[in-house]
Amino acid sequence: MSTFLIITLVIIALVFFWFIGVYNTLISLIEAINNNKRQIDIQLDRRFKVFESLIEVVKKYMDYEKTTLKDVVALRNEAQNAKASGDEKTRIAAENGISKIASNLNVVFEQYPDLKASQNVLQLQEEIVNTENKLSYAKQAYNDGVERYSAKKKSFFEAMVVRTFPSALDKSFEYWGLPEEQSKAREDYTVKF
């Protein structure tokens, strides 16, 4: 009888510790996603500042940029307003608009050979590539975090723990992506020479 009791107690203890383990893992996954989401904000903010100073520099060479600067500022305001009101769709659209201007900037550099050759512009180009890369890698890291969390949350056994503490563990996160119609448009887009 006593060995039976001991075995039952050991099993209960093991299940208890496994429960705690799953709970803590899920919490750390959720916090990682929250952090990754802030990381996207940080990169968006950084990009805005970099572009402002970029356009300031290029403005001296071309008046093309006067309107571009206005566009960037307008899109940025739109994005911030959308963020404040929690409208993710408008916000993503506005941020994507800024991305488009970034690639246009690189095209502008190509059109002016002496401008392209100057060391300053090479540095600026590196800065643009770096900024855009960081932003897309931040989005990728966020999506990876969402993947890890969702897979864990929906797994067998783990799902039982989630059902026991739904308020702390059951969160839903959107994957960061383009809206359906936009991704269709991007897919159909080709360059014709």
Add this chain to the structure above:
Amino acid sequence: MSLSDYHASTGDWRTQLKRNERKTRLVIATFIAVYVLVGLIVDVFILQSYYPRASLGQCFHALLTLRAVPYATLLMGGLALISLLVTYSMYDRIMLLGTDSFEITPQTARTLQEKQLYNVVEEMKVAAGLRFMPKVFIINANYMNAFASGYSEKSAMVAITRGLMEKLDRAELQAVMAHELSHVRHHDIKLTLMVAVLSNILLIVIDLLFYAVVFNRERRDDNRLVTIIVVLRYVLPLITVVLALFLSRTREFMADAGSVELMRDNEPMARALLKINQDHEAHADEYVEEYGRTAHEEVRQASYLFDPSGIDPIKSLNSAFSTHPSMEKRLEAIGFRRKNK
């Protein structure tokens, strides 16, 4: 040999990571099992000298059911723990020994290339979701190589030779840095160090035991234990080396897969590997001399991106005991299979 000689496909990094994770667990489990086994053999040996009439089976049984305290096993465990802590706290200072190297930061980057290198590492840090920016070092050398070190995210560092920085384009450089950061986030340095320390302790213990048996004047009725110890004395070094090498190759595959995971593109990594391989073949003599001139090269050999011992005619003899998988296999694992000619 160029990339067009290979069938390209997408690199399935999820499967690769899983498979190698499983292999690692197997190696570590085997290692711990061997460690405990040797500990128990020592304990049986000690126990038998106290109770000469007890049989081997009785001794083992007493130890396993904890009726006799396995002092030697516990002592070996404690010893391993202490040596690991000491090694971890000293290790990051060892890796750059003998090289002519300097650190770069956004403030101290002198050229666009150095700035680009720092940016690339920072981008990969964002992609990997690391909390700390690793230190970035440049080694003044013409050969193309890189390595990562540090026992935790906080103390992580990556080092890259000037040759590599100058000869790779941005995407290739990024793939290499992603490979190195993958070593950091997979805790590979910790793992290889652990295996190295444990196997050293293991070999010392079995050596002591061997000499204790050889110089023991007492006659024993049961010679089985002595036989086991003598056999282990010669087999164990081989087992630990094979295990460590298997582990190291597994971790290289994992870092390659991790690089594909971070970039979501397998081509830059493949291009970088081929470029480094070709460069080492083209400048073999020159590089052998340059590697030879750098002191303490052996501490870095296992953690290099590309194993330079392949180009050295003397060292390549023991390629069966190589720390890195062959170039073909590495390319195949990330989705590039050689076309049949």
